[in-house]
Amino acid sequence: MTNKELIAELSKRLDWTQAQTSKILEDAVSVVNTNLANSNSINIQGFGLFETKRRQERMSVNPVSKQRFLVPPKITTAFRPGQVVKDKLKKLSENE
């Protein structure tokens, strides 16, 4: 599902125009992004938790050339699915 399809589906469900939905979606994403950039964590009930994690620097080796690299520390975004989602996933795997 691409972004276009998402907007189309959302506008249909919310009864909004596609332009309006697209604009609101952009705003919503920017709100979430800025909060994550400020290392705030965002917990959404029934969906999951968005948070930032600091990855320690590490050394990696190129397996072909055997060159070693020092990878600098970085901050990444992490998503932990909530309990509701986990249960659904479990069900999904049990059904199969």
Place this chain on the structure above:
Amino acid sequence: MNDKLSLQDLVDILSKKAKITKKDADSFFREFFQLILERIFDNDSVKVKDFGTFKLISVSSRESVNVNTGEKIEIPSHYKLSFLPDKILKNLVNKPFSQFETILLEDGVVFEASVDNSENAVEDEVVENQEIDIENEDESIVSEIEKPIVVESAPIIDNVNNTPVREKDIDKVNSEKESRPQDSSKQRYPQSFVYTYTSSKPSEESDSIILTVPKDDLVRPVVSSEPEIEEVIQEEVPVQKEFPIELLDLPHVPVDGNDEEEEDDDVQEEDSSDKSTIVEESEEVAIEGEKVENIIEDVQPEVIEDEEEVVVESVLLVEPLSKNIVSDDLELESDFDSEIETEEDIIIPAPIPVIERLAKKETSFVDRDAQNKIKEEKKAAFSNEDPERPLFPVEEEEVVTEMDFVPLGESGYEGVEASEANEKEPVIPSVGNQRSYAGNNKPAETRSVSFSDTIDPVDIPYHDFNSPDIGSRFRKWLPMIAFLLVIVASLTYGLIKMLNKPYDFESNLGRTNLSLTDTLPFIDEVSPMVEATDAMLDSMKKVQAQVVEDTVKTMKKEPIVPIAKESAVEPKVEAVKAAIVGETDSLTRGTIDAEKNSFVISDKLKFGILNKAEFHLEKYKNESKAESASGSQVKPQVEPKVEAKPASDSKAKYATIRKGTTLRTLATTHYGNPDYWVYIYQANKKNIANPNNVPIGTSLLIPPLSDYGVYNPSDAREIQVAKNLEAKILRLR
């Protein structure tokens, strides 16, 4: 920062930002996440622009181990909801660390080891600091141990309790020393790593490794010398304590057969435990009195011999150890050597006071107390001072008298100054100055003391190392010396001022009254003829001012040298003539002297012999024409100088410190020689806090050099004077 936001918070922010109702925003978010979940569970990925992709990932079953029970379990295949952040979100989140780049590491750099070692190194340092603290405490303990050896049994037991602890410390120290070389070789890496990390240039790593080396060297000698001192003290103490053992002919002699360090420690621990009993016995023995005294006196030489053997052994113990530690570090080796020497110094004389005390214990109780007091005072001094250099008052005083004062008297710098002072003294023009002149004839003691302060600073650490007490003596004398120095400085300063005054001929020009004191100092130089002129002066005191002015005018027009000649100082003029033929420097000096004579004397005197002057002038002109070209070249040089000086005197120049200008550059521009900056500094002392750093914008008075007695800036001697002054100023900082 680090807040936990809920959906409600997001709704609030979004409604504000997109200017929609909260209800709309809330419904939007709910639909949004609901839709994502729905699509996910339809096994479809959902991509949100600028945010990321939600995807369902199936994880195949795998075997694992139950952490608690150790049983093998199988994790069934399951699905996982994964979120892959978009590149935009990644960069946004990683902004604080965005400047870092992945670095290619060169061969030979052990990254993991270096990280570990950096932590270890820090720990090591901490441990070492603690060790040093412990050692400091131990030193006080040692001094305690030495104090009450036979006096009372209770404190001795305390000390016995202390000694094992100390020896454990030493064990620690030794083990640390053994491990130290490895540390130092490893310590290079963390530092090099840090360096490359900040610079992010892997090619410079090899350089950075070299850079770290001196740091190690700096750290290590300091640390490793400490435990060595400890050892010295440790070995000193048991030797002293073994004395009663020898005395009682106990079979247990711990010193022999100490091949290994650990054995040594063990034996000493046993030894210390034995000591409590031994000491009690020795007390009994001491009570027995005169018998024991005799025995002591008999045994004393043997004991000393034994102890020397001990010393040799201990030296043997120390030396291989030190070679193990740092065979490449020569400085350390030399340190050890010096310590070994001091060790011998310590040990050999040490037992004597103990014996004395044993002997005197019975004879007079009061005596012993007094002695103990003295002992304690010494010990206090010992513990306060660096333990490396114990006090031996008798030797010290000899050292002080021989080493301190003799070389100082010879020191070149003071000699120069003194000779200069002597040169200046005969020229002192007024009676008031004769007192300050007399002030220079201080008793030899005070003079030597004042000299001792101005030793070359390089000498001082040398004294500190070899004969420790000179330092403390120095400190004792320092206030007095400083006070004397200030007095001498003020006297010389006043002297310089006085010396400058007669040079200030402009003010003299206006004076009509000339007293005897004005001419008095010149009697020495100027011969009895001047005395005659003085007599003449007195008689001519009521001369009309007009005449004086006339003479002054004529003087200004004519070169001064010839005038000086006719002031009845024939030999002097001869010298001046010779100078003209010779160097220009000495010529100007001669002219200065001539000026002095002419202005001071001629004001009143000259009109009487004006005709004679003209005659001489004519004669001189003829002579100078006949002379070589150099002579004629010099003459015009003299004239402008005489006229220029009053001008420079009357109006002082000002300069402002700009960016890039220093006192030295100012001196170069105004005086032609950077060394004369000292005079600018002298003139602006209150404006300049630090001559090395004058704030930009400071406006400075550029004094004429003549104010400081400098008439020829290119004269090597004047430059030397300025340099001496510079050294003095900089030392006062």
